[in-house]
Amino acid sequence: MYPKNSKVMELYVGPCVLESEGLTLEIAHSIKEQLQHFLPRLRITFKGSYDKANRTSVHSYRGPGLREGQRILELVKSRYGFPILTDFHSVEEAPLVAEFADVMQVPAFLCRQTDIIIAGAKAAASVGATLKIKKGQFLAPFDVKNIVEKANHFLPKERIILTERGCSFGYNNLIVDMASFQIMQSFGVRAIYDATHSVQSPGSAGNSTGGKRDQILVLAKAAVAAGADGVFIETHPNPEKALSDAATSWPLSDLGSLVRQLLNIFEATHEQPGTLSIP
Secondary structure (H helix, E strand, O other), X not given: OOOOOOOOEEEEEEOOEOOOHHHHHHHHHHHHHXXXXXXXXEEEEEEOXXXXXXXXXXXXXXXXXXXXXXXXXXXXXHHHOOOEEEEOOOOOHHHHHOOOOOEEEEOXXXXXXXXXXXXXXXXXXXXXXXXXXXXXXXXXXXXXXXXXXXXXXXXXXXXXXXXXXXXXXXOOOEEOOOOHHHHHHOOOOEEXXXXXXXXXXXXXXXXXXXXXXXXXXXXXXXXXXXXXXXXXXXXXXXXXXOOOOOOOOEEXXXXXXXXXXXXXXXXXXXXXXXXXXXX
């Protein structure tokens, strides 16, 4: 059975990496200003990474670090009232991130690491947080059943979220199976579409990752129509100058228009929860 449909679309939105306090607050302010009239039809969580541990080049900017990132994200939360999502990358980081994050995210490359999943689930359980797991580019949607079972030993399914971010197709290319949302929801958890990373071209720029920003809107609309519970998207006021994922960050000034279109589709297509039995 699908998770009970709340008729509220989830949105995880913010910069890929925390570049500075000033820029982060600028983005948070614009999100609040553009999207507040969609509430309560929309559930907004602000995302920002304090460390990008999987950059293509050793010379790429990774972020301000855990404690400075915590300070910035707590400032966003206190000033704008957004719940906070951020990544963690090790067993040791999990309880530290649980001190301030409402949603703890496991990066795609780490989703098969049992110790990471268990540490995240235990830390989230200790503070009432949610664990959001990105499905690796190397996994089929039905493979994540085992990941859910690992987390569910310590955390109820209501606080476990899976994220679709495409599957590797040859070199430097990702594709999205729109049936994956229905399959992942059949495990009793919510399924989110990562509109930013699903249009990446991993490593295609040599020392950085390329992407197809022009495909974000059409694929996000398709994912919502296919039953995704919400969307994860990274945004920046000047995407070409973003210090991480510049090729796939959505222009901040166009965020309201994108969300309006997705919300209209969500409300038109999420009337009746379905059922699907996966062996």
